[in-house]
Amino acid sequence: MTSEIRRLPDHVIDRIAAGEVVERPASAIKELIENALDANARVVDIAIEGGGKRLIRVSDDGRGMDANSLPLAVARHATSKLVSDDPTGIATLGFRGEALASIGSVSDLVITSRVKDTDSGWSIRVEHGAVSGPIPAARSAGTLVEARDQFSRVPARLRFLKSDTAETQAVADVVRRQALAHPDVAFSLVSSGKILIEAPAGGDLMARARAILGKSFVDDARAFDTGSGPVRLQGLLGLPTSSRASTRDQYVFVNGRPVRDKVLAGAIRAGFRDVVPHDRHAACVLFVDVAPEDVDVNVHPAKAEVRFRDAGKVRGTIVSGIRQSLEEAGLVPSREARTDLADAFAPGAGATRGPASPGWSGSYPRQDRPWPGVQVVLADAMRPLGFADDPEPGFAPAAPPAAAIAERAAPDHDTAPSHPLGAARAQIHGAYIVAQTQDGLVLVDQHAAHERLVYEKLKAGIAAEGVARQGLLIPEVVELPAEDAARLIEHCPDLEPLGLVVEAFGPGAVVVREVPALLGTFDIAGLVRDLAEDLADQGASARLDARIDHVAATMACYGSVRSGRALKPDEMNTLLRDMERTPNAGQCNHGRPTFVTLKLADIERLFGRR
Ligand code: ADP
Ligand code: MG
Numbered sequence: 055m056t057s058e059i060r061r062l063p064d065h066v067i068d069r070i071a072a073g074e075v076v077e078r079p080a081s082a083i084k085e086l087i088e089n090a091l092d093a094n095a096r097v098v099d100i101a102i103e104g105g106g107k108r109l110i111r112v113s114d115d116g117r118g119m120d121a122n123s124l125p126l127a128v129a130r131h132a133t134s135k136l137v138s139d140d141p142t143g144i145a146t147l148g149f150r151g152e153a154l155a156s157i158g159s160v161s162d163l164v165i166t167s168r169v170k171d172t173d174s175g176w177s178i179r180v181e182h183g184a185v186s187g188p189i190p191a192a193r194s195a196g197t198l199v200e201a202r203d204q205f206s207r208v209p210a211r212l213r214f215l216k217s218d219t220a221e222t223q224a225v226a227d228v229v230r231r232q233a234l235a236h237p238d239v240a241f242s243l244v245s246s247g248k249i250l251i252e253a254p255a256g257g258d259l260m261a262r263a264r265a266i267l268g269k270s271f272v273d274d275a276r277a278f279d280t281g282s283g284p285v286r287l288q289g290l291l292g293l294p295t296s297s298r299a300s301t302r303d304q305y306v307f308v309n310g311r312p313v314r315d316k317v318l319a320g321a322i323r324a325g326f327r328d329v330v331p332h333d334r335h336a337a338c339v340l341f342v343d344v345a346p347e348d349v350d351v352n353v354h355p356a357k358a359e360v361r362f363r364d365a366g367k368v369r370g371t372i373v374s375g376i377r378q379s380l381e382e383a384g385l386v387p388s389r390e391a392r393t394d395l396a397d398a399f400a401p402g403a404g405a406t407r408g409p410a411s412p413g414w415s416g417s418y419p420r421q422d423r424p425w426p427g428v429q430v431v432l433a434d435a436m437r438p439l440g441f442a443d444d445p446e447p448g449f450a451p452a453a454p455p456a457a458a459i460a461e462r463a464a465p466d467h468d469t470a471p472s473h474p475l476g477a478a479r480a481q482i483h484g485a486y487i488v489a490q491t492q493d494g495l496v497l498v499d500q501h502a503a504h505e506r507l508v509y510e511k512l513k514a515g516i517a518a519e520g521v522a523r524q525g526l527l528i529p530e531v532v533e534l535p536a537e538d539a540a541r542l543i544e545h546c547p548d549l550e551p552l553g554l555v556v557e558a559f560g561p562g563a564v565v566v567r568e569v570p571a572l573l574g575t576f577d578i579a580g581l582v583r584d585l586a587e588d589l590a591d592q593g594a595s596a597r598l599d600a601r602i603d604h605v606a607a608t609m610a611c612y613g614s615v616r617s618g619r620a621l622k623p624d625e626m627n628t629l630l631r632d633m634e635r636t637p638n639a640g641q642c643n644h645g646r647p648t649f650v651t652l653k654l655a656d657i658e659r660l661f662g663r664r
Contacts, residue, residue, distance in 0.1 A: 057117055057119075057134050058134060059123050059132055059133065059134045060133075060134070061129075061132055076156045076157050076160065076204070077211075077214075078106075078215055078216075078221060078224065079102065079105060079106025079107060079110055079204055079221050080106065080221065080225045080228045082106070082110055082153075082157050082201060082204065083225055083228055085153035085157070086100075086110070086153070086199050087100070087112065087228070087229070087232045088153075089154075089199075090112060090114035090197065091232075091236060091239065092116075092135060093114060093116025093117040093118070093196075093197065094116050094117055095114035095116035095196065095239060096115055096238075096239055097115045097240045097255070098112065098232075098239060098240070098241050099112070099113045099114075099241075099244075100113075100225075100242065100244070101243075101244045101245075102225055102243075102244075103246050104218050104246070105215075105216075105218035105219065105220070105221030105222045106204065106221055106222070107203070107204055107205070108203065109200065109201070109202050110202075111199070111200045111201075113196065113198045115195060116196050117170065117196075118170060118172075118175075118195055118196055119165070119169065119176070119197060120169050121176045121188045124165060124176055124177075124178040124187070125178065127154050127165065127178075128154045128158050128163070128165070128185060129155060130151065130152060130155040130156075131151040131152065132151045154180075157180075157199075157204075158180030158182075158183065158185070159180070159182065160182065160204055160207070160208055160211070161182065161201040161202060161203055161204040161205070161206070162180075162181050162182065162203055163179065163180040163200070163201045163202075164177060164199075164200045164201075165177065165179075165197065165199050165200075166191050166193045166200075167196070167197040169195070170196075174190050175190070175193030176188040176189065176193075177191035177193075182207050222245050222250075226243060226245075228312075229250075230251065230267070230305070231307075231312035232312060233251065233262065233266050234266055234339060235310050235311065235312055235341075236310075237256070237257060237258065237259055237262035238256065239255055240253065241253045251266065252265070253265040253266055259277075259289070259339070260277065260290075267303075267305075267339075271292075271303070271337060272290065274292055274296035275292045275293065275296075275338070275339075276293070276379075278291050278376075278379040280375040284344060284348065284364075284367065285367060285368055285371040286343040287340065287341065287342055287343075287371065287375045288341050289305075289338060290338060291338050291340075291380065292337030292338050294326065294329035294330050294380070297331065297337070298334065298335050298336075299335070300335060301319060301335045303335070303338075304319065304322060304335065304336070304337065304338050304340070305338070305340070306318050306319070306322070306340045307340065307341045308343075308344070308349060308360050309342075309343055309344065310341070310343075313359065313360050315359050315360050316359075317365050317369055318340070318360075318372065320369065321369040321372035321376075322336065322338060322340065322372065322376065323335070324369075324373045325374075325376025325377055326376060326380075327588075328380075328604070328607055340372070342368065344368065347363070348362060348363045350362075350363075471490050471491055471492050472492055473631065473634060474491070474634050475489055475630040475631075475649065476490045476491035476492070476630070477490050477627065478623055478626035478627045479495075481500070481621050484619065485499065485501065486499060487500055487621070489626075489630055491651070493654050493655075494651055494653035494655075495657075496651050496652075497649060498630065498633070498648060499647070499649065502647070502648040503629060503648040504614035505610045505614040506633075507614070507629070507636050508609070508610040508613050509606055509607055509609075509610035510636045511572055512553075512570065512606040512609060512610060515553070515572075516552060516602060520550075520551045521553035521572070522553065522570070523554075523555065523568040523569065523570060523571060524553075524568060525567065526566065526569060529565045529566060530565065530566045530578045530579065531559055531565050531566075532564055532565075532566060532578065532579045532582045532583065533562055533563045534564060535562065535586075536561045538583075538589075538590065539559075539562055539563060539564050539586070540561075541586060541589050541590060542556060542564055542585065542589065543557070543558045543564065545589055548602060548605070549585075549605065552570060552602065552605055552606060552609065553568065553571065553572075554568070554569060554570065554605075554609070555567045556582070564582065566578050566582060570609060572613065573609060573613030574613060576612045576613050577612055580612060581609060581612040584608050584612075585608055588604055588608055633649070
């Protein structure tokens with residue numbers, strides 16, 4: 055790369071999309087970091103005050119600028135970077151020649167710089183658009199850019215800046231993403247004297263991620279490296295069990311540039327779909343590499359969107375890459391649920407422990423044995439089994455004695471505590487089954503457990519002669535985007551063995567005529583829409599059996615008992631016995647555990663009896 059700065063030809067200027075380059079301190083900092091990286095800096099130190107509104111300071115040890123270059127650097131559309139007339143296929147980060155000019159027009163900008171191996175540094179100032187200098191100035195090799203009072207003379211824009219805290223967070227996010235993308239460069243961020251980020255140079259992505267995102271992020275993630283041919287993927291995939299409530303912990307890069315892009319976000323969601331609950335998001339650091347000519351990063355540089363030549367292929371590679379590496383890693387819930395539960399019960403951990411909760415008598419049950427056992431403790435505090443005739447299953451103060459429970463819940467051998475999952479003793483909150491085992495208790499998530507059972511049954515049915523179907527008295531018409539409807543119709547032959555009979559119904563709808571009998575009543579429209587989306591995710595590339603598994607999983611989710619449904623004792627025991635017989639019954643299709651256990655010994659420990 056040359057450091058000679060030239061004016062861009064007018065036709066190129068016109069072709070480059072005009073954009074708001076600096077909307078807020080964070081976007082100015084993004085541009086300044088990119089400039090430092092383009093200048094081959096090894097150390098980038100950033101300091102801000104007042105969330106960057108009062109002061110932004112970015113210092114680097116890069117190539118530097120001389121007295122002739124500085125005035126050009128702050129002139130609009132002057133750049134040393136674009137080597138051809140074609141703004142596509144650009145390897146450097148900046149290329150529009152707009153950032154410094156834009157920052158200079160909305161703040162009090164001072165750039166001090168010295169080219170390596172020259173005697174003197176130079177400084178230029180742009181006070182809200184008015185240029186003065188350059189004048190000689192002291193500076194070690196490299197460049198220091200300081201911008202004060204951004205937007206102080208543009209009230210319309212100033213008004214849109216958020217609180218200092220929010221702007222600081224936005225700045226930190228930008229620095230984090232850039233630092234993740236460049237592990238070979240040292241980064242630091244100081245906000246009003248406080249160190250927020252400190253990442254030394256060197257080390258691999260893991261080391262950088264640990265420095266930037268923290269130890270627990272890395273501990274709860276696995277390295278992955280996959281994709282061949284035109285789309286290469288690597289990074290860290292968060293464990294399904296450590297999913298987040300938002301996408302904030304998804305760090306995505308295309309050809310080394312941090313991006314926030316809907317196509318990519320959708321692909322990640324689809325990749326984790328089977329193992330992360332619908333309303334949760336996996337954490338990840340994902341580097342997507344494609345040939346420069348296959349991606350346009352010029353859609354909106356400030357917003358970091360990208361446009362791929364073949365978005366479908368990129369999406370497909372990400373979806374299958376994530377799925378495959380989750381499968382290979384055998385990512386199952388990694389945390390000891392038992393420990394988590396014990397922690398949750400541990401004194402001081404929760405606000406609603408025994409004595410404080412309604413219905414707890416405060417005294418131990420009327421039993422002579424020194425350790426009365428789980429059954430009795432629970433029996434004193436809860437109504438049995440949240441029986442089906444109970445409109446609000448759950449704990450209730452009026453509790454029959456333990457004997458009554460034993461009588462109602464143990465009519466036959468199915469309910470003996472000697473089964474691995476024990477005998478159902480109660481349903482609580484309409485969602486969980488409490489079962490007594492020989493040496494403790496089991497808590498079962500009824501929806502998660504049933505979902506896995508339905509899934510395995512569907513798969514077994516397919517493997518045999520096909521899933522039993524049930525005709526709908528009134529066929530259900532489901533409206534869909536025309537494209538989705540067409541795709542679904544195309545896959546009709548795959549869906550039929552699964553018990554789902556769907557036909558075309560005009561361009562933007564399908565009609566469902568038959569459904570798998572074992573699903574019972576369920577939200578047919580929801581299922582059909584989800585299936586259409588799944589098929590779009592997987593495209594034609596997915597193997598047929600993988601596709602079928604996926605359809606079965608989606609069906610299972612729709613067809614299984616919801617939380618909130620009251621279960622009869624024999625229903626609960628049947629579920630427990632089914633779980634014992636079914637493969638993979640320990641996790642639901644989303645990778646969550648279906649049950650947790652608590653040993654008597656642990657319970658005794660909780661109560662200080664050990
Ligand atoms: P662009 O990065 O698109 O070229 P900028 O306005 O960000 O536009 O920068 C203009 C020019 O100033 C760059 O092309 C580069 O030559 C020079 N420059 C900017 N920042 C630095 C820096 N930190 N170190 C060395 N040169 C820089
Ligand atoms: Mg730039």
